[in-house]
Amino acid sequence: MSALVAPNEVVTRALLRHVDVPGLDRRAALITLDNGHDHTKPNTFGPAGLASLDEAISAALAADPAFVAITGKPYIFSVGADLVGLPALADRDQALEIGRLGHRIFARLRDSPVPTFAFVNGAAMGGGLELALHCHYRTLSGGATALALPEVFLGLVPGWGGTQLLPNLVGIPAATQVILQNPLTQNKMLKPKQAAEMGLADVLLEPADFLERSLLWAADVVSGRVTVTRPEVDRDMWAGVLYFARQTLDQRLHGAVPAAYRALDLLETAKDADFATGTAAEDEALADLIFSEELRSGLYAFDLVQRRAKRPAGAPDKGLARPVTKVGIVGAGLMAGQLALLFARRLQVPVVLTDLDQARVEAGVAYVHSQIEKQVTRGRLDKGTAAKMYGLVSGATTAEAFAASTPGQRTSFADCDFVIEAVFEDLSVKKQVWAELEKIVSPEAVLATNTSSLSVTAMAADLEHPQRLVGFHFFNPVAVLPLLEIVRGERTDDATLATAFAVGRQLKKSSVLVSDAPAFVVNRLLTRFLGTVFAAVDAGTPLEVANNALDPLGLPMRPLALLQLVGPAVAHHVAGTLHEAFPDRFTVSGNLKRIADSGQPIVVDDEINAEVAKLLVVGDQPLTAEQVRQNALDALAEEIRLMLDEGVVAEAQDIDLCLILGAGWPFHLGGITPYLDRTGTSERVTGRRFLPPGAASLPG
Numbered sequence: 001m002s003a004l005v006a007p008n009e010v011v012t013r014a015l016l017r018h019v020d021v022p023g024l025d026r027r028a029a030l031i032t033l034d035n036g037h038d039h040t041k042p043n044t045f046g047p048a049g050l051a052s053l054d055e056a057i058s059a060a061l062a063a064d065p066a067f068v069a070i071t072g073k074p075y076i077f078s079v080g081a082d083l084v085g086l087p088a089l090a091d092r093d094q095a096l097e098i099g100r101l102g103h104r105i106f107a108r109l110r111d112s113p114v115p116t117f118a119f120v121n122g123a124a125m126g127g128g129l130e131l132a133l134h135c136h137y138r139t140l141s142g143g144a145t146a147l148a149l150p151e152v153f154l155g156l157v158p159g160w161g162g163t164q165l166l167p168n169l170v171g172i173p174a175a176t177q178v179i180l181q182n183p184l185t186q187n188k189m190l191k192p193k194q195a196a197e198m199g200l201a202d203v204l205l206e207p208a209d210f211l212e213r214s215l216l217w218a219a220d221v222v223s224g225r226v227t228v229t230r231p232e233v234d235r236d237m238w239a240g241v242l243y244f245a246r247q248t249l250d251q252r253l254h255g256a257v258p259a260a261y262r263a264l265d266l267l268e269t270a271k272d273a274d275f276a277t278g279t280a281a282e283d284e285a286l287a288d289l290i291f292s293e294e295l296r297s298g299l300y301a302f303d304l305v306q307r308r309a310k311r312p313a314g315a316p317d318k319g320l321a322r323p324v325t326k327v328g329i330v331g332a333g334l335m336a337g338q339l340a341l342l343f344a345r346r347l348q349v350p351v352v353l354t355d356l357d358q359a360r361v362e363a364g365v366a367y368v369h370s371q372i373e374k375q376v377t378r379g380r381l382d383k384g385t386a387a388k389m390y391g392l393v394s395g396a397t398t399a400e401a402f403a404a405s406t407p408g409q410r411t412s413f414a415d416c417d418f419v420i421e422a423v424f425e426d427l428s429v430k431k432q433v434w435a436e437l438e439k440i441v442s443p444e445a446v447l448a449t450n451t452s453s454l455s456v457t458a459m460a461a462d463l464e465h466p467q468r469l470v471g472f473h474f475f476n477p478v479a480v481l482p483l484l485e486i487v488r489g490e491r492t493d494d495a496t497l498a499t500a501f502a503v504g505r506q507l508k509k510s511s512v513l514v515s516d517a518p519a520f521v522v523n524r525l526l527t528r529f530l531g532t533v534f535a536a537v538d539a540g541t542p543l544e545v546a547n548n549a550l551d552p553l554g555l556p557m558r559p560l561a562l563l564q565l566v567g568p569a570v571a572h573h574v575a576g577t578l579h580e581a582f583p584d585r586f587t588v589s590g591n592l593k594r595i596a597d598s599g600q601p602i603v604v605d606d607e608i609n610a611e612v613a614k615l616l617v618v619g620d621q622p623l624t625a626e627q628v629r630q631n632a633l634d635a636l637a638e639e640i641r642l643m644l645d646e647g648v649v650a651e652a653q654d655i656d657l658c659l660i661l662g663a664g665w666p667f668h669l670g671g672i673t674p675y676l677d678r679t680g681t682s683e684r685v686t687g688r689r690f691l692p693p694g695a696a697s698l699p700g
Contacts, residue, residue: 006085009046010035014056018063021219028215029060029068039075045127046082054105061114067222068112071119071211080126083299086290095290099283102127102160110134115222119214120144120201126151130158133165137221137228139214140192143207147190152259153183155298155668159286163266164278170199171233172241172267179263180245202228238271256554257668259289293678293697297670300696304657309510312501313650316494321502322444327351328416330433332364332395336422338478340368344392346507351393352411354401361395368393402436414440418503420448420472425573427454431462438463446499448472453519453577456489467493470500473520475662483662484509489516510661517648518581519574521655522662525639527574527586532635533559533628534589540622543608549628556664560602568596591616637676637685652690670696
């Protein structure tokens with residue numbers, strides 16, 4: 001048996017029992033994967049877990065069963081390899097051994113003389129899904145909400161047969177989607193129906209009696225009463241699909257994610273290579289990637305998202321939070337509509353939208369209703385829940401909603417426990433909103449501002465109860481980006497803050513506590529970053545050179561596309577706010593103002609708009625792409641160090657968490673500080689690293 005040991009492994013036991021199944025004259029062997037914890041701690045495979053599975057397979061086959069089936073504990077099949085143990089691997093030989101060990105044990109199911117079944121009752125990811133792929137047949141529960149091969153997202157490849165088995169089961173287009181496209185699209189999961197339709201499972205069953213029905217279906221297969229047929233895989237399109245996939249990777253990643261390219265190579269191997277050759281190639285790729293800087297950054301980022309995001313640093317005692325039974329939203333524009341939809345769906349309480357005139361109010365409510373209808377059409381909401389949400393969202397003009405009416409009236413703000421504003425980003429406008437609102441709501445009602453850059457303390461300065469104003473900054477699009485910056489003003493009290501964090505959890509957002517500093521975290525860093533790129537343009541660097549300069553980082557979008565998403569006018573406004581606060585580091589580009597004033601798109605069909613380029617007034621000192629890139633990285637390193645020294649967040653980990661969740665910055669960078677450390681930028685610019693050696697990098 002393997003000498004591999006994972007010191008902190010939570011061992012998933014493979015528990016064997018023999019069961020009688022109607023219609024069969026022999027008992028079946030049922031192996032249940034269970035680590036002894038509830039669904040919040042999923043089954044994983046470390047060395048001891050693999051050894052337990054190996055023993056269970058041996059014992060099952062020794063009993064000469066009618067079939068062998070593997071299932072998981074409630075809600076969880078298995079989510080794959082125990083990632084906690086990966087950094088403990090001492091050398092490449094050990095990394096090779098973990099790949100070979102998984103292959104050897106899983107192959108026993110594929111090579112079994114007895115029919116083998118995977119009863120995928122819940123989440124099946126990575127090595128868990130690969131285990132199921134090794135079985136001869138698969139049933140799938142309609143309640144299995146997380147189905148994926150997410151390895152590339154972390155900086156690995158599916159290393160226990162996935163790159164070889166999946167394309168030869170479902171075809172190369174679907175396999176490329178699952179192994180490459182989904183992980184690189186915010187780690188998108190497959191839905192059970194989608195997985196079944198692509199052929200990943202042989203039958204989709206209801207979750208209520210999933211195990212019983214799976215056993216009966218397996219008996220029918222073994223007895224010949226059911227014949228499983230699978231369409232032949234089209235091998236003629238293999239090369240074309242992979243050629244297109246490689247072009248797409250080059251356009252998106254520019255070579256920055258080694259794991260994606262190794263996965264692509266393995267998918268190419270799967271077309272003609274025998275299984276032993278293909279899995280040996282997986283072993284080599286896995287061993288190389290385990291000892292890569294990108295994986296260490298990916299594991300660090302994964303830990304931030306899975307652990308730190310769920311236990312926000314500095315959050316007050318949950319017991320201080322007040323209940324929220326009604327929400328008011330000041331404003332009825334696009335952002336307000338997105339917020340109304342989110343609050344109604346997650347909190348299931350009445351939500352009132354308000355704006356200056358009836359036309360805007362009606363447009364805001366209509367937007368929310370249209371989005372509810374879209375979710376029903378797409379199967380994301382059932383009609384009953386949708387009907388309830390329709391009833392929860394209402395609107396009124398500001399004059400009506402802010403009237404000193406009797407609490408209990410549907411469109412009154414008087415009995416709202418939580419009010420959030422999404423009005424124009426102007427301090428005087430926001431202060432006026434709160435001054436009017438404070439007259440009608442209770443002293444305990446939480447007032448939340450969605451400001452992206454303004455001072456919460458200044459906004460609360462003239463309030464009678466300034467302690468109940470808190471920053472509650474979402475990122476656009478609200479439904480996609482999970483970050484919520486919760487901003488504590490100088491007088492924000494613990495009860496208000498605790499309520500804000502409680503609401504953030506109910507909204508299923510990841511909240512980070514930030515101090516009341518200009519533009520907080522994400523917008524401050526992105527503005528400094530974009531400002532450096534635009535300074536190069538102002539100096540005479542061609543737009544194309546400046547725009548492509550950051551390609552080696554593999555960011556989710558290039559600077560000009562990001563600027564277009566944010567909106568040049570918004571970016572110019574935030575730059576002005578930060579210039580007032582830090583004039584030595586933040587400039588206000590005249591060219592950015594010209595673009596904002598023109599109203600023209602910067603990028604059209606992924607090409608820079610020639611009409612916008614004509615607007616620019618530039619110097620005669622162009623920079624190279626390398627100079628632009630290094631200036632941008634230097635600026636980020638300097639700004640992050642200053643923010644940490646100012647106490648904007650507790651630690652560098654919170655900076656990285658904000659960039660990952662609020663700006664979509666990739667795991668292979670670890671957010672940004674691991675990348676700045678490993679390139680030497682941190683020490684050169686600030687004199688020291690952000691993280692200790694080995695925290696998000698290879699040891700030594």
